[in-house]
Amino acid sequence: MTASSAGSNTTTVHLDVTLTHLWQTARKNDHPAALWRLPNQSEKQLIVHLGEPLAEQQPIDLDERPPGFAIGLFDAPGHGTASDDFARAFYLHADRHIVLDADGQLLYRPTPETTATRAFDQATYLAANQPTNLSDPVSFTEQPDPEAQAAFEANVAEAVEAMKAGRFWKVVLSRTKTLTFGNVPDVVTLFDRLCAAYPTAFVSAVSLPEGTGGRPAQVWLSATPERLASVDANGIFRTVALAGTQSAYTPEGVMKRTADALWSQKEIEEQALVSRYIIGCFKKIRLREYMEEGPKTAQAGNLMHLCSQYSVDTRAVNFPQLGTVMLRLLHPTSAVCGMPRPEALDFILTHEQHDRGFYAGFVGPVNIDGASQLFVHIRCLLLAGKTATLYAGAGLTEDSDPQKEWLETEMKCQTLLRGMQG
Numbered sequence: 001m002t003a004s005s006a007g008s009n010t011t012t013v014h015l016d017v018t019l020t021h022l023w024q025t026a027r028k029n030d031h032p033a034a035l036w037r038l039p040n041q042s043e044k045q046l047i048v049h050l051g052e053p054l055a056e057q058q059p060i061d062l063d064e065r066p067p068g069f070a071i072g073l074f075d076a077p078g079h080g081t082a083s084d085d086f087a088r089a090f091y092l093h094a095d096r097h098i099v100l101d102a103d104g105q106l107l108y109r110p111t112p113e114t115t116a117t118r119a120f121d122q123a124t125y126l127a128a129n130q131p132t133n134l135s136d137p138v139s140f141t142e143q144p145d146p147e148a149q150a151a152f153e154a155n156v157a158e159a160v161e162a163m164k165a166g167r168f169w170k171v172v173l174s175r176t177k178t179l180t181f182g183n184v185p186d187v188v189t190l191f192d193r194l195c196a197a198y199p200t201a202f203v204s205a206v207s208l209p210e211g212t213g214g215r216p217a218q219v220w221l222s223a224t225p226e227r228l229a230s231v232d233a234n235g236i237f238r239t240v241a242l243a244g245t246q247s248a249y250t251p252e253g254v255m256k257r258t259a260d261a262l263w264s265q266k267e268i269e270e271q272a273l274v275s276r277y278i279i280g281c282f283k284k285i286r287l288r289e290y291m292e293e294g295p296k297t298a299q300a301g302n303l304m305h306l307c308s309q310y311s312v313d314t315r316a317v318n319f320p321q322l323g324t325v326m327l328r329l330l331h332p333t334s335a336v337c338g339m340p341r342p343e344a345l346d347f348i349l350t351h352e353q354h355d356r357g358f359y360a361g362f363v364g365p366v367n368i369d370g371a372s373q374l375f376v377h378i379r380c381l382l383l384a385g386k387t388a389t390l391y392a393g394a395g396l397t398e399d400s401d402p403q404k405e406w407l408e409t410e411m412k413c414q415t416l417l418r419g420m421q422g
């Protein structure tokens with residue numbers, strides 16, 4: 001290995017170490033790891049947590065956390081009875097932080113050298129010198145589930161009845177789809193494909209070893225279009241209200257222009273409910289100085305959504321904790337749960353047959369390069385060996401049509417299916 005200093009705060013590694021070697025070394029040694037690419041950027045970043053195992057979710061204080069990566073479950077212990085229950089996540093520390101820049105160079109960010117970092121580097125270099133067999137093409141097939149559509153549509157019909165009876169106004173119901181890969185797929189290859197297919201998405205892969213939160217070993221992969229809460233290096237807070245879904249293609253397979261997208265009253269109302277929910281959160285903390293842009297049509301891969309953007313200059317309003325406070329208030333938003341939240345959550349927990357796990361939770365880097373960027377964990381899958389479980393949901397109102405909502409979840413599954421095909 002030869003390592004040379006490139007600038008004051010990074011080290012370039014001149015050896016055939018790749019993200020795959022780093023990722024596989026982390027997995028093999030049971031170190032939690034997170035790999036991500038921010039929207040509209042080419043840099044890919046990887047952090048490896050080398051400390052104590054991640055036993056439980058922890059409160060995420062964006063202002064106080066050391067550099068790292070958060071991944072939170074959809075559901076909170078106690079179902080959000082305490083105000084910070086939902087803003088909890090497993091927290092990976094950036095004990096090793098590696099950046100793959102736009103020129104394909106691996107740069108090691110300086111982190112304290114410890115016995116653990118030296119052991120990890122050693123194991124990585126050994127892995128880089130082993131012959132690898134990554135020539136296997138990534139191929140997968142869908143596992144048919146003949147009951148799934150009827151079960152989902154029955155749930156939608158029940159939700160519509162509950163909304164007509166006034167129990168709640170909106171709920172997001174989800175379903176799963178199972179895939180079988182020909183071979184255990186290389187996660188970095190899948191991640192790279194999603195990055196290439198969806199330049200405007202937040203793409204991530206997170207590996208959590210067995211025992212994290214009492215769960216088996218898991219790898220989650222996603223390409224999400226939805227920002228939950230972020231604060232950039234200039235102190236600008238951002239969130240979005242994203243809802244309403246249609247294909248980005250005409251029935252003839254031609255890409256539509258966003259300006260040509262037409263939205264039904266149901267979709268306009270559905271998105272307005274998410275906007276109202278966000279504005280309600282600002283009102284709770286008596287914050288009036290927010291900017292609102294939209295709703296506009298936004299493209300997200302094979303789909304289009306209605307999107308309103310909200311931003312606040314936290315320095316101008318002298319509110320440095322706004323990101324943390326809003327994370328607590330926002331998650332889970334009505335884009336993935338419903339309104340009012342307690343009733344919608346209760347309906348989800350009593351009707352969905354699967355555990356959502358990290359689907360519809362949140363993911364993203366915290367205090368990396370002075371910014372924290374958390375995204376809603378949708379358009380995601382859970383990988384275990386050769387099996388992948390995709391998760392997709394649809395926002396329902398009393399005007400929902402069960403069959404259309406099923407088709408919407410099918411389109412949402414297509415985002416990952418197409419992206420992974422490369």
Ligand SMILES: C=C(O[C@@H]1C=C(C(=O)O)C=C[C@H]1O)C(=O)O
Binds near residue numbers: 226
């Ligand atoms: C729930 C999902 O997506 C959310 C629900 C949407 C909708 O109901 O139209 C649109 C975008 C997302 O906020 C999902 O992709 O699983």
